[in-house]
Amino acid sequence: MKYLVCIKQVPKITKVKLDPITHNLIREGTATTINPADLNALTFALKLREKTGGEITVMTMGPDSAAESIRKCYAMGADKGYVVSSRAFAGADTLATSYTLAQGAKSIGNFDIVFTGNQTIDGDTGQVGPELAENLSINQVTYVEDIEFENGSFKVKRQNSEGEEIVEVKAPILFSVVRNANIVKIPTKSEIEAESESFVNIIGVEDLDIDENRIGIKGSPTVVDSIFDGEKFEVGARIEGDSKKQADGIVDILLEKGFIGR
Ligand SMILES: Cc1cc2nc3c(=O)[nH]c(=O)nc-3n(C[C@H](O)[C@H](O)[C@H](O)COP(=O)(O)OP(=O)(O)OC[C@H]3O[C@@H](n4cnc5c(N)ncnc54)[C@H](O)[C@@H]3O)c2cc1C
Structure with missing residues (x-):
């Protein structure tokens, strides 16, 4: 099976600041990490690969420096990695992000299983996974808590408004995985160092079959109207x-x- 895991580099949450004029997150100079739910998604891909065989590709849309996060995924066991990177993608909302990721995925190959996190700790919309499935014209299971592979299909435990349900699905499919769904084996410092020179593919806008009106700010209908500081509670x-x-x-x-x- 061919697995694709989409990971997002996010700011370490305690350090996030908002630009009061543009209403954008100030990302420059902030320490980053891989969105936690995406590591749960990668962990499921690693577990399933043991059973089905195959290859795990990780992909992120972000600056070239996001290659560092891809290498962390190599240290966890991923096989190949791609950064979809261009100034033309900057300012993307979820619609433009999911379209760009879909075009990135299509340029790499056909995947049986696409993984995303259910939501990020910065944007937190939870829209990219479902929109990506739509752009790839494949089915999806959201709020995934557990996955088993049996007799050619996937038995998936997912959260719903009443609690949990089990669904049985076949590839091709997109799974969006909830945070803490499984135990992530964080690579050791030496495992990460061993991958420090490993090759990461960089895909630019020129490498994609893309409609330039659907990417970056041009392709983003979302407008942040105003921002405010959340209510601060006295700590215990x-x-x-x-x-x-x-x-x-x-x-x-x-x-x-x-x-x-x-
Ligand atoms: C108030 C606000 C201000 C923002 N300001 C900026 C800004 O200044 N600059 C900027 O670049 N963005 C900015 N964004 C963020 C941008 O809209 C999101 O980064 C992007 O659209 C993803 O949305 P999300 O984080 O809600 O993802 P979600 O839908 O919550 O993510 C679900 C999953 O989709 C996958 N995914 C999401 N994004 C990516 C990605 N880039 N690559 C690979 N996989 C991904 C991951 O697996 C993730 O777990 C802002 C968002 C908000 C709400």
Whole structure:
């Protein structure tokens, strides 16, 4: 089977700032990481590859420097990686992002299974996976919590509004995976270092069969009208010391607030 895992490089969330004029995220100079749910998606691909055989390709749309994240995926076990990168893609909303990713995927080959995270920790719209499936004209299962491969089909546990359900699907299919769906084996420093020179393919706008009106700012109908700081809540007390002192501290607070009695 041929697997494609879409990963997004996101700012480490505590460091995000918004530009008050353009209403865009200020990404320059912020430390980045791979969106957590995307690592859960890659983990499922690695597990399924053990059973079905095949190849895992990872792809991201972002700056050339996103190659660093692709190499982290190599350290986890991915086979090939692509960065879809061009100034022409800058300012993309989810519609333009998913179209660009779809054209990127089509330029690489045909995939049986496409993985995305269910949502990111920065944009957080949860739209890219479903839109990508639509652009690739394949079926999709969202909110995926677990996947097993049996007798040529995939048995998938997914969240729904009532709890959970099991669906059985066949390839080609897109799965969007919820954060913490499985345990991610984070590569060690030496595993990451071993991939530091590994080759990452860079795809530019000129490499794609693309409608220039559907990419970047031109292809993005979303307008951020206004931004505001979220309400700030007073943080709870920090209790220092060993576990006994911490436990006693919690009991004192609960007693003081009348949640428990002596
Ligand atoms: C207020 C606001 C301001 C923004 N400002 C900027 C900005 O200044 N500059 C800018 O570049 N973007 C900006 N964006 C973000 C841009 O719209 C999103 O990065 C992009 O469209 C993806 O949307 P999302 O993060 O909601 O993805 P979701 O739909 O939540 O992502 C679901 C999954 O899709 C996949 N995916 C998403 N994006 C990518 C990607 N790029 N490559 C590979 N896989 C991907 C991942 O697997 C991810 O887990 C902004 C978004 C908002 C809401």
